Amino acid sequence: MNETIAKKGILPHQSKVALFYFAMVLAALIWFTPVITLVLTALKDAGDFARNGAFSLPKWIRWENFSEAWETGVKNYFWNSVIVTSVKVPIGIVIESLAAFALTHMHFKWADRVFTYILIGLIVPIQMTLVPLTLLMNLLNLIDTLPGLTFLYIGFGVPFGVLVMRGFFRTIPTAIIEAARIDGASYFRIFFRIALPLALPAVVSLCILDGVATWNEFILAQIFLRSDELRTLPLGLVQFSTQFSTQYDQLAAAVLISVVPIVLVFLFFQRYFVSGMGGAVK
Amino acid sequence: MTTLQQLAKPKPLRQRPPTPQRVRDDYLRFLPWVFLTPALAIYSVVVVYPMAYSSYLSLFRWDGISPTKVFVGLQNYVTLFTQNEVFWIALRNNAVWLVAALLLPTSIGLGLALLLNSKFRGSHVFRSIFYFPAVLSLAVVGLIWTWIYHPDLGLLNQALTASGLKGLTRNWLSDPQIALYPVIIAATWSAVGLPMLLYLAGLQTIPEELHEAAKIDGAGPIRRFVHVTFPLLRETTLIVLAITAINALKAYDIVYAMTNGGPANKTQLLSTWMYFLTYNYNQVGLGTAIAVVLFSLTLIFAIPYIRFMTRKT
Numbered sequence: 001m002n003e004t005i006a007k008k009g010i011l012p013h014q015s016k017v018a019l020f021y022f023a024m025v026l027a028a029l030i031w032f033t034p035v036i037t038l039v040l041t042a043l044k045d046a047g048d049f050a051r052n053g054a055f056s057l058p059k060w061i062r063w064e065n066f067s068e069a070w071e072t073g074v075k076n077y078f079w080n081s082v083i084v085t086s087v088k089v090p091i092g093i094v095i096e097s098l099a100a101f102a103l104t105h106m107h108f109k110w111a112d113r114v115f116t117y118i119l120i121g122l123i124v125p126i127q128m129t130l131v132p133l134t135l136l137m138n139l140l141n142l143i144d145t146l147p148g149l150t151f152l153y154i155g156f157g158v159p160f161g162v163l164v165m166r167g168f169f170r171t172i173p174t175a176i177i178e179a180a181r182i183d184g185a186s187y188f189r190i191f192f193r194i195a196l197p198l199a200l201p202a203v204v205s206l207c208i209l210d211g212v213a214t215w216n217e218f219i220l221a222q223i224f225l226r227s228d229e230l231r232t233l234p235l236g237l238v239q240f241s242t243q244f245s246t247q248y249d250q251l252a253a254a255v256l257i258s259v260v261p262i263v264l265v266f267l268f269f270q271r272y273f274v275s276g277m278g279g280a281v282k
Numbered sequence: 283m284t285t286l287q288q289l290a291k292p293k294p295l296r297q298r299p300p301t302p303q304r305v306r307d308d309y310l311r312f313l314p315w316v317f318l319t320p321a322l323a324i325y326s327v328v329v330v331y332p333m334a335y336s337s338y339l340s341l342f343r344w345d346g347i348s349p350t351k352v353f354v355g356l357q358n359y360v361t362l363f364t365q366n367e368v369f370w371i372a373l374r375n376n377a378v379w380l381v382a383a384l385l386l387p388t389s390i391g392l393g394l395a396l397l398l399n400s401k402f403r404g405s406h407v408f409r410s411i412f413y414f415p416a417v418l419s420l421a422v423v424g425l426i427w428t429w430i431y432h433p434d435l436g437l438l439n440q441a442l443t444a445s446g447l448k449g450l451t452r453n454w455l456s457d458p459q460i461a462l463y464p465v466i467i468a469a470t471w472s473a474v475g476l477p478m479l480l481y482l483a484g485l486q487t488i489p490e491e492l493h494e495a496a497k498i499d500g501a502g503p504i505r506r507f508v509h510v511t512f513p514l515l516r517e518t519t520l521i522v523l524a525i526t527a528i529n530a531l532k533a534y535d536i537v538y539a540m541t542n543g544g545p546a547n548k549t550q551l552l553s554t555w556m557y558f559l560t561y562n563y564n565q566v567g568l569g570t571a572i573a574v575v576l577f578s579l580t581l582i583f584a585i586p587y588i589r590f591m592t593r594k595t
Contacts (some may be wrong), residue, residue, distance in 0.1 A: 021404075024397070028411045034426045034471065035414070037437055041429065053440045095320040102317035107310075114318065116592050121329045123528050123584035127556040127573040129332035131339060131346070131566055136332070155328025158321050163591070187313055216419030218535040223561070234421035238539050241425055248429065255422055262417050270410060273417075273479065 038259075041252035042066070049248055065253035072244075074254045076229050077236030081258075084146055084232060085214045088153040089207055095154070096161030096206070097199070101191050103162070104169040105177045115166065121159035126219055137224060144226040152220050157213075161206055168202035169195060205272040208265055215262065233258040333577070340570040347564065358571035369572065372550040375462055376531065376579070379469075379551065383530035386470045388522055391477025392515075396507070398478075399485045409482070416475025424539025427468035431455050431540075455541050458548040465540050465549060469533060476529075477522045484518030485511070524587035531580050552576040 029036075037055060042065055044058030052059075070078075099118070103111045133152065134143070142148025172195060180190045196203070221235040231239065237258060241251055266273070301309075340358055342351040362369045398409050415423065430437045431454035439451040454464045488511060496506045512519075534553040537543065543550040543558060550558070552572050560569030 020402075024404075024408055028408055031471075032411055032414075033437065034423075034430060037430060038426050050435065053435060053437070055437050055440065095324070098317045099321035102314040106314045106317065108314040110314075112592060114322070116588060117330075118321075118325065119588050119591055120333075121325060123580050123587070124329060124333055125532055125553060125573065125576045125580060126534075127553050127569075128336050128577050129329060130336075130557075130573070131560060131570055132332035132335035133328070134346075136327075151324070152328055155324045158325040158329075162321065187317070191317075212417055216421075218419065218421045218538070219557075222538075234419045234535070237425060238421050241428075241539070248435070251425070252429075255425055258422060259418060266410070266414065266417050273413070 038252055038255060041248055042256045044249060046247060046249045062249065065249045066257065069250045069254040069257065072250065072254075073228065073231075073236060073240065074233075074257055077231050077233045078257065080146060080230060080236075081215055081233040084150050084153065085211055088150050088157065088214050089211050092154050092157040092161055092210060093165075093203060093206055096158055097165045097196060097203070098191065099158070100162050100165035100169050101187075101195055103166050105172070105174065105190075105195065106187060115162070118159050118162050121156070122163065126156075130219075130223055134223065143224055144230060146230060149221060149224050149232075152224065153214055153217065156220070157210055160213075161210065164206050164209070165199065165202060168199050172198055201272070204269070208269050208272050212262060212265065336570045336573055340567060340574050342567050344566045345564040346560070346566040351567075354567065358567045359575075362568060362571055362575070366568070368547045368550055368555055369552075371547055372552045372555040372572075373575075375550065376552050376576075378462065379466060379533060380527060380530050382466045382470065383473060383526050384523060387473035388477050388519075388526055390470070390474045391479075391522070392481050394474070394478045395481035395485055396511075399482060409478075412478060413475040415472040416479075418472060420469075420472060420533075420535035421539045423468055423472045424465075424536040427464070427471070428455065428540050431464050456545050458545045461541055461545060462549045465537055468540065469536050472536075473526065473529065477526060480518055480522050480525075481515065484515045488514050520590065521587070524583050524590075527583040528580055528587070531576060531583075552579075 033055075040055065040058060041049060043061045045062045045065070048056075048059050102108055103115050108114075137143045137148050137152075140148070142151065176194065176198075177190055180194055185193070216234055217232070218234045218238070221232045222238075225231055225235060228236075228239070237251070237254055240254055244251060339351075341353060341355060343354045343358070344351040394412050398405050398412070418426075429435070431439075433439060433451075433453040433456075436454075438454065442448065442451045452460070455461050492510050492514075493506060496510050501509065532553065533551055534557075537549055537551055537554050538557075541549040543554045547555075553576060556569050556572040556576070559565040559572065
């Protein structure tokens with residue numbers, strides 16, 4: 001397996017492989033230091049942290065950090081994030097897929113122009129929208145509400161979702177769609193019965209990428225959520241860090257709680273990250 | 283009793299009355315808009331209309347509260363460029379950030395992709411490890427690195443002290459001279475994953491035979507990279523550079539979480555300074571003008587990117 005790495009040279013094959021692995025493991029350890037520090041800090045008590053620093057092993061494991069952080073507010077933040085993400089992602093995917101289908105398989109004359117119009121949203125700095133959105137949300141009485149925030153997330157999610165779904169729909173042969181047309185199926189039927197099921201891998205990819213992005217979003221939450229009990233995780237954690245700036249143990253535990261769902265998704269659905277991003281640049 | 287003739291005669295298929303061709307055409311022409319409406323409507327309301335309205339607001343002096351806006355033409359832009367010192371700091375920081383983003387995550391991502399593209403035992407584990415920071419929220423990345431840079435308890439200063447380099451320790455995020463750079467390092471850590479992923483995908487498309495052929499012709503690994511691999515990654519490189527640049531100009535959360543623009547506004551970016559002017563100082567005209575400047579900068583990288591994405595295939 002390792003012929004590609006160890007070629008003929010001064011060192012014997014075995015030592016070259018060993019050296020390669022040593023270098024890789026070292027690099028990976030250095031790369032992962034921040035994460036290791038986070039975990040170690042979350043597991044020890046504040047006194048231990050102050051005496052022995054960030055990177056020492058905990059003298060004893062203090063699980064209470066997690067329960068205390070959870071009760072101090074993380075519980076709220078966590079469930080708010082769950083609600084917003086689980087409402088935003090499915091709605092977003094349905095409307096994005098419908099649009100992407102129209103852009104790929106419906107002989108739509110304006111497809112290129114509409115797609116370009118949608119792509120603008122990928123590049124626009126969010127600052128460009130904040131003031132008018134504040135006015136709009138104020139008008140609609142949606143400031144400081146989770147439905148309001150979800151509404152904005154759905155809107156901002158459109159460009160990336162359409163991009164990914166369009167990339168996938170383009171790979172569905174036109175012949176399949178045309179055959180269904182000739183058999184008399186309506187476009188709605190084709191979309192729900194043929195295109196969407198065929199696009200299942202893309203849908204899963206988009207669910208994951210979009211879910212992670214929504215879970216991690218900060219600036220819109222910061223501007224449009226005001227009360228503590230409505231905050232989502234990233235916002236809540238930053239606020240937590242300014243309020244309890246010295247309680248590193250609890251803050252680290254809180255951060256770790258917010259990261260756990262992402263880690264699980266990442267471990268189980270890793271290949272979809274790759275295929276999803278691949279779809280985005282196709 | 284049915285006769286043989288009756289059986290032989292085919293029953294006419296039940297058919298809908300044919301829709302007139304013109305009505306059908308109109309319906310089919312109209313139908314794509316039905317599919318597009320939900321996405322286009324919400325996208326236009328949430329993204330496009332606010333963009334246009336922001337550009338319009340940047341021509342007014344307004345505090346965001348009072349009912350009257352005073353039309354001042356391009357005065358807000360003149361004020362930014364001639365009187366607003368922090369604007370220049372932010373602009374310079376954006377430039378530094380942009381250069382760093384175009385050099386560091388891209389080259390590290392490419393290097394890792396080249397290393398991890400060959401299938402050796404554990405290569406998937408290494409891929410996950412190096413990609414992992416990219417899935418964390420930037421706010422969280424900011425918080426984690428803030429501890430690392432903590433003057434007394436932080437890992438960086440402790441490691442420096444332990445290795446006899448106490449002279450190099452400093453208060454990383456409070457030193458106005460250097461505070462921007464630690465933030466950029468933290469941002470780089472999280473920005474490497476995406477280029478790595480895109481380069482790995484790009485490398486998959488290069489046929490193995492090309493490498494074999496170059497090897498037989500006597501090209502060493504470096505020449506193979508320069509003359510075979512890298513030219514074939516041209517398209518990937520363009521996408522990577524465009525996306526990294528656009529993302530770099532969007533940077534906000536990590537600065538907010540790590541330095542909040544300080545010390546003494548030395549780590550402000552256009553994005554954070556826009557927030558401060560608009561929401562802390564009620565200078566809505568100046569704030570939206572900054573947003574327009576930021577958007578114009580983004581366009582430099584975005585126009586080739588959008589051209590590429592909408593190319594005819």
